[in-house]
Amino acid sequence: xxxxxxxxxxxxxxxxxxxxxxxxxxxxxxxxxxxxxxxxxxxxxxxxxxxxxxxxxxxxxxxxxxxxxxxxxxxxxxxxxxxxxxxxxxxxxxxxxxxxxxxxxxxxxxxxxxxxxxxxxxxxxxxxxxxxxxxxxxxxxxxxxxxxxxxxxxxxxxx
Amino acid sequence: xxxxxxxxxxxxxxxxxxxxxxxxxxxxxxxxxxxxxxxxxxxxxxxxxxxxxxxxxxxxxxxxxxxxxxxxxxxxxxxxxxxxxxxxxxxxxxxxxxxxxxxxxxxxxxxxxxxxxxxxxxxxxxxxxxxxxxxxxxxxxxxxxxxxxxxxxxxxxxx
Amino acid sequence: xxxxxxxxxxxxxxxxxxxxxxxxxxxxxxxxxxxxxxxxxxxxxxxxxxxxxxxxxxxxxxxxxxxxxxxxxxxxxxxxxxxxxxxxxxxxxxxxxxxxxxxxxxxxxxxxxxxxxxxxxxxxxxxxxxxxxxxxxxxxxxxxxxxxxxxxxxxxxxx
Amino acid sequence: xxxxxxxxxxxxxxxxxxxxxxxxxxxxxxxxxxxxxxxxxxxxxxxxxxxxxxxxxxxxxxxxxxxxxxxxxxxxxxxxxxxxxxxxxxxxxxxxxxxxxxxxxxxxxxxxxxxxxxxxxxxxxxxxxxxxxxxxxxxxxxxxxxxxxxxxxxxxxxx
Amino acid sequence: xxxxxxxxxxxxxxxxxxxxxxxxxxxxxxxxxxxxxxxxxxxxxxxxxxxxxxxxxxxxxxxxxxxxxxxxxxxxxxxxxxxxxxxxxxxxxxxxxxxxxxxxxxxxxxxxxxxxxxxxxxxxxxxxxxxxxxxxxxxxxxxxxxxxxxxxxxxxxxx
Amino acid sequence: xxxxxxxxxxxxxxxxxxxxxxxxxxxxxxxxxxxxxxxxxxxxxxxxxxxxxxxxxxxxxxxxxxxxxxxxxxxxxxxxxxxxxxxxxxxxxxxxxxxxxxxxxxxxxxxxxxxxxxxxxxxxxxxxxxxxxxxxxxxxxxxxxxxxxxxxxxxxxxx
Numbered sequence: 019x020x021x022x023x024x025x026x027x028x029x030x031x032x033x034x035x036x037x038x039x040x041x042x043x044x045x046x047x048x049x050x051x052x053x054x055x056x057x058x059x060x061x062x063x064x065x066x067x068x069x070x071x072x073x074x075x076x077x078x079x080x081x082x083x084x085x086x087x088x089x090x091x092x093x094x095x096x097x098x099x100x101x102x103x104x105x106x107x108x109x110x111x112x113x114x115x116x117x118x119x120x121x122x123x124x125x126x127x128x129x130x131x132x133x134x135x136x137x138x139x140x141x142x143x144x145x146x147x148x149x150x151x152x153x154x155x156x157x158x159x160x161x162x163x164x165x166x167x168x169x170x171x172x173x174x175x176x177x
Numbered sequence: 178x179x180x181x182x183x184x185x186x187x188x189x190x191x192x193x194x195x196x197x198x199x200x201x202x203x204x205x206x207x208x209x210x211x212x213x214x215x216x217x218x219x220x221x222x223x224x225x226x227x228x229x230x231x232x233x234x235x236x237x238x239x240x241x242x243x244x245x246x247x248x249x250x251x252x253x254x255x256x257x258x259x260x261x262x263x264x265x266x267x268x269x270x271x272x273x274x275x276x277x278x279x280x281x282x283x284x285x286x287x288x289x290x291x292x293x294x295x296x297x298x299x300x301x302x303x304x305x306x307x308x309x310x311x312x313x314x315x316x317x318x319x320x321x322x323x324x325x326x327x328x329x330x331x332x333x334x335x336x
Numbered sequence: 337x338x339x340x341x342x343x344x345x346x347x348x349x350x351x352x353x354x355x356x357x358x359x360x361x362x363x364x365x366x367x368x369x370x371x372x373x374x375x376x377x378x379x380x381x382x383x384x385x386x387x388x389x390x391x392x393x394x395x396x397x398x399x400x401x402x403x404x405x406x407x408x409x410x411x412x413x414x415x416x417x418x419x420x421x422x423x424x425x426x427x428x429x430x431x432x433x434x435x436x437x438x439x440x441x442x443x444x445x446x447x448x449x450x451x452x453x454x455x456x457x458x459x460x461x462x463x464x465x466x467x468x469x470x471x472x473x474x475x476x477x478x479x480x481x482x483x484x485x486x487x488x489x490x491x492x493x494x495x
Numbered sequence: 496x497x498x499x500x501x502x503x504x505x506x507x508x509x510x511x512x513x514x515x516x517x518x519x520x521x522x523x524x525x526x527x528x529x530x531x532x533x534x535x536x537x538x539x540x541x542x543x544x545x546x547x548x549x550x551x552x553x554x555x556x557x558x559x560x561x562x563x564x565x566x567x568x569x570x571x572x573x574x575x576x577x578x579x580x581x582x583x584x585x586x587x588x589x590x591x592x593x594x595x596x597x598x599x600x601x602x603x604x605x606x607x608x609x610x611x612x613x614x615x616x617x618x619x620x621x622x623x624x625x626x627x628x629x630x631x632x633x634x635x636x637x638x639x640x641x642x643x644x645x646x647x648x649x650x651x652x653x654x
Numbered sequence: 655x656x657x658x659x660x661x662x663x664x665x666x667x668x669x670x671x672x673x674x675x676x677x678x679x680x681x682x683x684x685x686x687x688x689x690x691x692x693x694x695x696x697x698x699x700x701x702x703x704x705x706x707x708x709x710x711x712x713x714x715x716x717x718x719x720x721x722x723x724x725x726x727x728x729x730x731x732x733x734x735x736x737x738x739x740x741x742x743x744x745x746x747x748x749x750x751x752x753x754x755x756x757x758x759x760x761x762x763x764x765x766x767x768x769x770x771x772x773x774x775x776x777x778x779x780x781x782x783x784x785x786x787x788x789x790x791x792x793x794x795x796x797x798x799x800x801x802x803x804x805x806x807x808x809x810x811x812x813x
Numbered sequence: 814x815x816x817x818x819x820x821x822x823x824x825x826x827x828x829x830x831x832x833x834x835x836x837x838x839x840x841x842x843x844x845x846x847x848x849x850x851x852x853x854x855x856x857x858x859x860x861x862x863x864x865x866x867x868x869x870x871x872x873x874x875x876x877x878x879x880x881x882x883x884x885x886x887x888x889x890x891x892x893x894x895x896x897x898x899x900x901x902x903x904x905x906x907x908x909x910x911x912x913x914x915x916x917x918x919x920x921x922x923x924x925x926x927x928x929x930x931x932x933x934x935x936x937x938x939x940x941x942x943x944x945x946x947x948x949x950x951x952x953x954x955x956x957x958x959x960x961x962x963x964x965x966x967x968x969x970x971x972x
Contacts (some may be wrong), residue, residue, distance in 0.1 A: 022220055022231065024306040031230045031306075031869065033876060035896035037838060037917045044515060050316075061181055065237075071190045072181065074389065074508065078396045078569050079251050085565055085573055086249070088880055090298050091305045092238050092873050096880055096893050098573050100603060101512035122514045124603075126895060126919075130312075131305050138297050138316070146250045146290050148185040153332055154320055155290075157209075157297070160316035162308075164604060173312055174215050191394065192399060194419035196361060196440045202673060230869065233667065237728050239667060239874045243734055244724055247403055251396050255403055255416050257732050259762060267742035281673045283762075285418060285442075340538055340549065342624040349548045349624075349710065349718060353737035355758045368634075374754060379499055389508045390499065397569050406721055407621045408563070408616050410556050410714050412736050414721055422496075444736060444760075449623050449631075456615050456634070457567050464568045464608050467510075467639075468500040471650055475527075475615075475637035480630055489632055520832060551707065551826065555714045555887050558828060561889055562883055575891050577921060578830035599832045601921075658856055660942040667866045667942075676822075686952075697817055708817065715887050722885070728874050730863050749904045753958045766948075767941050774883050774952070775934050781928050782886045783826075784953065786818040789925075789968055793845075793933070793955035798948055809948055 024093050031144045033093045036126040043124055044167030048133035050141045051159040058152040059113050063143075067150075072147050073106045076117070080104040080140030084121055084132040091135070097125040099132060104140055117141055118163070128170075130138050183252050192252045195285040203326030204281045207292035209300045212273045217311040221274070221303070222267060231306050232265045235276070239299030243280055243291040250294070251313060256284040263299050275309040276300055278323070287329075289321050291300040342411050345408030351411045356445040359451045366451035368459045369477040371432045372411045376470040380433070380462075381426060390465050394435070397421040398458030402439055402450040409453070415443040417450060423457050435459055436481070446488075448480050501570050508640045513603040520601055521644030525610035527594045527618045528636040535629040538588050539621075549624050550583045553594070557581035557617030561598055561609040566613070569645055574602040576609060582615050594639070604645075605647075607639050660729050660773075669729045672762040673772045675803035679760055680803030686753045694788040695749050698780075708783050709742045716740040716776030720757055720768040727729075733761040735768060740776050746751070746787070749755040753777055764765070766798050828888045831921040840917045843928035843937045846954040848909045857939075858903060868901045869944050871912070875899035877936030879916055879927040886930070892920040894927060899925030899935050912936055913958070917937070921930040923965075925957050933960050 026032045051075040062072045082101045088096040101122040106115055119136035122131040141157045148155065185191045202233040220285040221231045241263045247255040260281040265274055278295035300316045309313065342351045380390045399420045406414040419440040424433055437454035439447040459475045466473065483491040503509045505624045539549045558579045565573040578599040596613035598606040603651055625632065642650040661670045692756065694804045720733040733767045737758040742751055755772035757765040777793045801809040819829045857867045876897045883891040898919040901910055916924040936959045940946035943950065960968040 021310075022224060022307060023309040024234075025224055025230050029224055029230055031872060031876075032895075032902075033897045035917065037919060043286055046629075065181060065184055065188055066639075071184050071188055071392065074392050075183075075190045075251050077394055077508060078393055079249065081508075082333065082400070082569055083249050089877075090238065090242050090245070092234050092877055093300050093302075094305055095895065098575070099510075099891070100514040100572065103275075104508045105507075110839040115289075122512065124514060125893075130308060131301065134268065138301060138302045141253075142297060142334070143250050144287055145293065146253055148181060149289060149321075150182040151180075154334060155320070155325070157319035158317045161314070162302075162312055165312070175313060189423075190395060190399075192417075192420045194440065196442060233866065233869050234873055236667060237870055240667075240799050241725075241877070249399055250402075252417065257416070257734070257761075258669075259673040259731065261669045264666075281671065283673060284416075292374040339628075340542060340700065341627040342552075343542055347542055347548055347565065349552045349713060349737075349740075350551075351738045351759065355736040355760060382501055383499060383506055388500050390505055390587055393508045394502075397567065401567050404563075404567070407718075408556065408560055409620050410718050411620075413604050416734065443734075444586075448626060448635050449619065451637060452619055456619060460608065460611055460615060461570075462609065463569050464571055465501040466499060468605060471639055471642070472652060473638070475593050476635045478618075478634035478637070479632070480626075483630070489743075493631060534850045552714055554826060555711055558826075559718070559884075575893065576831075577832040578829075591851055600802065601832060624833075643702050648831065654931065657946075659945040660870075661860055665860055665866055667870045701817060701824055707824055707833060709818050711819075711826045711887050713883065719885050722881075726874065726878050726881070727894060727938050728870050729938075730941055738831070741865060744865050762965055766944060767937065770937055770940065774937060776954075778926065778929055778933060779888075780885050781929065782889055783819040784817060785925060789957055789972060791956070792954045796936075796952035796955070797950070798944075801948070 030094060031056050036095060039126040040077040040125050041124055042167050043150050044128050045122045046129040046133040047120045047164040048137050048162050050137035050157055052128040052141045052144050052155055053114045054155040054158050055152050057112050071143060076140045076143040077104045080119055082138035085138035087132045087135045090130050094131050095127045097123050097127060099123050102136060104136055116149055128165060142160050190252060195254060199273045200283040200285050201326050202283055204289050205288045206279045206323040207296050207321050209276045209296035209301045209316055211314055211316050213314040214311050215272050217307050218272050230244040235260055235264045235299045235302040238302040239278055239295040241288060242298035243295035246291045246294045250290050253290050256282050256286060258282050261295060263295055280312050287324060287327050289324055295300050349411060354413060357444040359442055359444050360485050361442055362446050364439045364447045364451040365482040366455050366480050368435045368455035369432050369460050370473055370475050371474045373470050374437055376466050377431050382455040387407045390462060394458045395422045396456040397461040398437055401457035402454035405450045405453045410448050412449050413445045415441050415445060417441050420454060421455055442488050446483060446486050447481055509572060513572060516603040518573045518601055518603050519644050521605050523610040524597045524607045524641040525614050525639050527614035529590050529621050529632055529634050530591045531620045531632040532629050533590050542598055543561055549621060552615045553620040553622060554581045556620040557596055560616030561613035564609045564612045568608050571608050573603045573606060574600050576600050587630040605642060605645050607642055645651050666677050672731060675762040677762050678737045678761055678803050680764050681758045682765045682769040683754060684773045684799040686773035686793055687750050687775045688780050688791055689791050691788050692749050694784050699739045708780060712776045713740045715779040716755055716772040719775035720772035723768045726730040727767050730767050731763045733759050733763060735759050738772060740772055743748045743801040765805050766801055766803060826888060831890060835963050836921055838870050838919055838920055840922040841928040841958050842913060842915045842959040843932045845912045845932035845952055846909050847936045847939050847950055847952050849950040850947050851908050854908050861908050867939060870901045870937045871938040874938040875914055875931040879931035879936035882927045882930045886926050889926050890922045892922060894918050897931060899931055922938050923960060923963050925960055946972040
């Protein structure tokens with residue numbers, strides 16, 4: 019059975035040593051979904067038709083947060099992101115918005131955490147902007163969808 | 178129908194003006210759940226019995242992130258947290274860990290976002306530390322459970 | 337002749353001691369102008385009519401930067417902003433965009449630096465987003481327009 | 496007509512993908528000017544002769560800010576600066592101080608924004624340290640002077 | 655015997671709850687000493703006589719770091735500093751520089767950590783600026799000298 | 814006699830230009846010691862036997878701080894750490910804890926400051942968590958122990 023890579027033999031937290039890993043092109047895609055009341059979704063959609071502010075603020079928040087990932091996640095390596103995209107898909111039948119982030123780098127470690135941080139902070143921003151009208155919004159299905167590059171090869175999550 | 182408080186009449190994003198609000202005691206409780214494979218949960222538990230590192234790192238990450246909330250969420254007011262607690266509840270039957278954060282302040286705005294940020298970054302940290310053994314962990318049920326203080330009064334979410 | 341408040345008698349930099357100052361309502365308004373080629377302004381306007389992204393990203397950048405003021409300006413006191421507004425006025429005859437920021441707090445020091453930081457970073461963001469089409473954009477007229485609250489009373493700059 | 500590189504076809508803000516760009520030596524020079532009352536300039540000069548604090552604090556502020564550029568400018572790529580210089584030129588006839596910053600990196604994107612951020616925050620720091628004696632200082636002529644490296648080749652602004 | 659205030663009954667790290675504590679004037683003084691070769695001290699002194707850069711950069715670094723204390727120390731409460739002073743005392747007979755920081759706030763918790771962070775980062779900055787000529791500099795005697803305000807009353811360390 | 818590398822010929826602070834330096838594997842080891850009352854050490858040990866929280870929080874704090882080094886030390890180059898380890902050695906006879914940090918990177922500059930920042934912030938965190946029971950803890954012997962890689966070759970401090 020594999021061991022936790024961030025815990026050493028004495029059970030102490032450690033940052034994985036990536037010094038010997040080659041610097042290669044890496045990419046990750048993550049998603050989150052935020053569930054809300056139909057009226058809340060309607061307010062966001064109407065604003066989007068006009069100017070799209072809620073989702074645009076959430077997009078910027080997600081992009082900026084992905085650049086802060088190694089400040090937030092204690093054992094995460096700092097790396098230089100070469101690309102972040104945050105996109106929204108409105109799901110009227112589920113009264114939900116799906117958020118996807120795609121992050122790229124040329125580096126020694128993957129960018130899963132950067133993609134997951136982007137979708138999560140983006141979803142929290144939607145919550146913040148709408149919380150006065152809907153406190154019961156729920157963030158769900160936060161997960162890694164795709165990962166490419168590095169020794170472990172390609173990963174695509176079946177949905 | 179209520180309007181989005183963070184969008185003005187022209188549809189522009191704005192920070193709500195809290196200058197006139199009194200400074201009062203406020204509290205919020207939020208949760209997140211992280212689902213994983215039974216083997217992953219087992220690895221975390223065994224480490225916890227020994228030294229508890231995974232959850233302890235995740236706790237520190239959540240506490241520190243809650244202090245960064247206004248840096249992450251664009252229209253969130255900075256405030257001085259007086260207390261943050263992050264706790265874990267292992268749910269073996271669901272192959273999940275539930276994370277709860279309780280945040281307090283004396284201030285002009287609530288601390289929902291601080292509590293939600295704490296649980297979310299705590300969950301992302303669990304993901305980061307275990308991702309080498311389980312890429313398909315999923316964060317779910319991120320939501321506000323309780324809120325006290327301020328004009329809007331007490332809120333307790335039914336579960 | 338008045339002395340520089342941030343330099344002590346030995347010529348050393350110091351943070352002004354505001355411990356004894358009462359906590360009062362304070363407000364500041366600052367502006368910046370960004371000059372560009374007519375074609376650049378046209379591109380921004382067209383995008384604004386559609387979705388307004390350039391100016392919306394610049395607005396968010398300005399709001400978030402104002403919260404970081406005390407991290408950027410070495411001798412600036414940290415304070416809790418209660419309100420930030422960033423607004424744009426397109427000046428087609430000058431091929432320019434004027435940016436204004438209004439910041440409020442309840443605190444022991446003024447928020448001039450927060451307002452000036454907001455307009456400056458907002459203008460830099462416009463530059464960043466348009467620099468591929470116009471490297472010669474120039475930021476100018478960065479100044480304090482209004483200041484209220486605190487011992488020094490009201491200040492309104494004549495324009 | 497060229498399009499805005501930070502806006503995609505749907506008008507959404509995006510970070511430019513630099514993954515495929517080679518890592519090359521890059522350099523940028525930017526300037527800002529800060530206008531003030533003759534007495535204010537005199538105070539700064541006298542302090543400079545003694546110990547130079549105002550401009551030295553402003554220099555440090557500019558250098559440190561350039562390292563924070565990608566935190567401030569939403570769609571800016573993080574990169575590792577290899578050199579930052581901030582310099583001052585006192586212009587007694589204009590009652591002004593000119594600030595220049597030169598920034599270098601080995602990377603996939605240019606350092607214009609880092610140089611512009613350095614001069615801007617440096618100028619704001621001068622404002623902060625002198626604002627008690629001169630609220631009407633104005634920052635002006637913030638612009639890129641030179642840029643080298645990368646696909647677009649050399650740029651030198653005519654003054 | 656007293657217990658560790660940052661560890662709860664189950665041995666978990668926690669942030670102390672200061673919600674009920676009154677907001678009062680608080681002050682702390684801390685020191686650090688940095689030992690070096692006589693030649694290194696000489697270089698710093700000569701530069702100080704001319705322009706004082708090493709110690710001035712170290713002073714700014716200490717002041718700015720004290721504002722970041724709650725970002726660095728995991729269980730430290732954020733608070734709004736009202737004053738920070740960093741000062742240097744050259745001790746030629748010990749080939750050392752003594753650094754003292756005095757920090758004030760009006761708040762619910764003390765500012766010991768802010769004063770200790772200021773002297774420590776100030777000392778590290780001296781190290782950084784001189785390390786090319788003296789790798790064996792040693793930082794020592796980092797300690798709290800004075801503390802005032804709050805329930806625990808006055809503390810003055812005997813030296 | 815060698816000159817201070819961070820001060821130019823006019824005595825101005827500057828960031829060393831590392832643009833021309835090759836990117837190589839680099840490593841540094843630093844230490845700090847924290848002296849305390851025997852009872853305080855006992856409290857930490859007992860908690861460590863149970864769960865080790867004090868030292869574990871201090872370890873995480875040290876790791877996270879090393880990633881922030883270039884934000885704290887004004888003239889320090891940002892670089893991408895590939896590994897940080899923070900370890901503790903309890904010295905009962907000295908009533909002290911020794912902290913060691915080992916940092917690695919592949920880059921153009923060394924990681925001494927990252928290792929020194931890690932041990933220092935780790936020691937400050939121990940102070941913070943135990944200060945309610947022992948205000949007179951002292952941090953001492955903060956120094957570089959080893960350095961490898963780069964033009965200056967290997968350095969090992971004799972102890």
